[in-house]
Amino acid sequence: MNRERFDVWLRNIYDTQDVEISCTECFDLVSHFVELEVSGENAAAKLPQLKQHLDQCLACRDEYEMLFALARFENEGGLPSLEELRGSIR
Numbered sequence: 310m311n312r313e314r315f316d317v318w319l320r321n322i323y324d325t326q327d328v329e330i331s332c333t334e335c336f337d338l339v340s341h342f343v344e345l346e347v348s349g350e351n352a353a354a355k356l357p358q359l360k361q362h363l364d365q366c367l368a369c370r371d372e373y374e375m376l377f378a379l380a381r382f383e384n385e386g387g388l389p390s391l392e393e394l395r396g397s398i399r
């Protein structure tokens with residue numbers, strides 16, 4: 310492998326690691342993401358990798374939507390009924 314090819318190869322690996330996170334990392338971060346959103350912060354700008362993962366991964370997106378619904382109801386005071394919860398998840 311010549312030097313130039315090696316650089317490209319290396320960059321590909323690091324670029325990929327830079328933009329993609331795993332479901333485990335996503336799971337660790339998603340509650341923080343929701344906290345930011347509920348408090349009116351631009352969560353997608355602060356955690357772009359997480360946002361990207363949520364856009365691509367259905368399982369994590371479900372998790373996020375559930376947490377978001379719960380956090381919003383909590384913010385407004387009181388736990389939601391099951392019907393309210395269902396209605397808030399698209």
Ligand SMILES: [Zn+2]
Binds near residue numbers: 331332335366367369
């Ligand atoms: Zn995931």
